[in-house]
Amino acid sequence: MGSTQARIAIDAMGGDHAPAEIVAGALRAQEELGVKILLVGDPEEVGAAVRKHTSASPLEIIPAEGTIEMGEEPLSALRRKPKASINVAMDLVKRKEADAVVSAGHSGAVMAAALLRLGRLKGIDRPAIGAVLPTLIAGKPVIILDVGANVDCRPKFLEQFAFMGTVYSQYVLGIETPKVGLLNIGEESSKGNELALRTHQLLQKNPQIPFVGNAEGRDVLSGNFDVIVCDGFVGNVLLKFAEAVGEVALQILREELPQGVRGKIGTSVLKPNLRRIKQRMDHAEHGGGLLLGVDGVCIISHGSSQAPTIFNAVRLAREAIDNRVLDRIQSRYKEDSQTSAVSGQQDG
Known part of the structure; x- marks a missing residue:
């Protein structure tokens, strides 16, 4: 990515300690890791959590409505709640308005949202x-x-x-x-x-x-x-x-x-x-x-994540972005496919 600042969308409503601990980790990440954080969630709740740390919000808040609860079936809940925080966060990556998603929410819903909105990398089945x-x-x-x-x-x-x-x-x-x-x-x-x-x-x-x-x-x-x-x-x-x-x-x-x-x-x-x-x-x-294999950088954190975990999740996302992991998987897969095709022709 060179010197371009990585943009990380964080599902501020996902996890047992959301949004307080998610916001605390996000603030530290933006300050120490040189990334731009987009907090996705209920503007009032997220804004209140930010104000507990600083009066002037240094983080951009992207409005969302609701979250996917742990007891909900992921696919039906995602379709029923199109403006849920994880859906909105994934859409930011899909539209290239963010480079990665971090969520401590329902892991099944995070994976399903990534598959539905970002899709799989070419050649990767799961x-x-x-x-x-x-x-x-x-x-x-x-x-x-x-x-x-x-x-x-x-x-x-x-x-x-x-x-x-x-x-x-x-x-x-x-x-x-x-x-x-x-x-x-x-x-x-x-x-x-x-x-x-x-x-x-x-x-x-x-x-x-x-x-x-x-x-x-x-x-x-x-x-x-x-x-x-x-x-x-x-x-x-x-x-x-x-x-x-x-x-x-x-x-x-x-x-x-x-x-x-x-x-x-x-x-x-x-x-x-x-x-x-x-x-x-x-x-x-x-x-x-x-989450390797989807067409976007996506970090799934523990549901019990607190501020240090969110900070490290953002660091993990930035490492994947900086090292162009998705591009390298895709290009190496193409090389592998071409090699296999040539080998098959020779065998034939």
């Missing part, structure tokens, strides 16, 4: 939510996809997830040749169910995917893999379990620090270390998941 998690190797994250967009998958879908994860890992995470793994119950190629067996074969044959084999559950956060693919059912369970383990570990750490004067002195000495530990383990530091 979008996937990619979550970036820390590993045992400092500074070496892993992207896991899908973590919730597709409960049931075909082998071809998982192959496309691996392809998109490879591009993201290369251009956003800076890994020249990512190691791609397929989540399975064993390292051997003969292990797993029918989906795993057939996907393994596809990944092995695809020259655009640096596939290194199966990854067991214990390998996910080891740092031995850069991209791990699985269906959305397994991925969502895995993601929520990993987040819970992180929260438990942080809580145990707090409880086990010495109490009293000794504890205060020890804690002050360890403060920089504790801050780094929190940054590596706390899911709020990662912002949410990037």
Whole structure:
């Protein structure tokens, strides 16, 4: 994008703590990340939340009416509420008035709105939510996809997830040749169910995917893999379990620090270390998941997101924009298709 300021549309009405925490995170993001924030939601509610922080609103508010509630069926609710905040935010991206959408609202509604209003990237059958998690190797994250967009998958879908994860890992995470793994119950190629067996074969044959084999559950956060693919059912369970383990570990750490004067002195000495530990383990530091495969940058954050998570979600969106992730996926997919066509002709 060069020096052009990224424009991020934020669904200010989505999430358990909307709009107060969403606004707080948005204000910090615009101030520190050099982006332009468009807050989408009820002007009175959003405006009141902004005024709690500053008298002169530095953020543009885009009017919307209502939101999609967690108990609502996404597709019917989106059609019934065309002016809901997530619909309005997606329309801004569709009209090129924003470069990305961030929402902590109903994740199913966010994905459905993205598909209905933005459409899929050419050649991608199903979008996937990619979550970036820390590993045992400092500074070496892993992207896991899908973590919730597709409960049931075909082998071809998982192959496309691996392809998109490879591009993201290369251009956003800076890994020249990512190691791609397929989540399975064993390292051997003969292990797993029918989906795993057939996907393994596809990944092995695809020259655009640096596939290194199966990854067991214990390998996910080891740092031995850069991209791990699985269906959305397994991925969502895995993601929520990993987040819970992180929260438990942080809580145990707090409880086990010495109490009293000794504890205060020890804690002050360890403060920089504790801050780094929190940054590596706390899911709020990662912002949410990037919905890869739709024709627009879309970040899906946790429903419980507070200001730090929204700030990091905006950072994640800006990284995807700056590194032209969608363009690279599309251009690499075209190259892959052309290579496959030539190979098919030669085989014929």
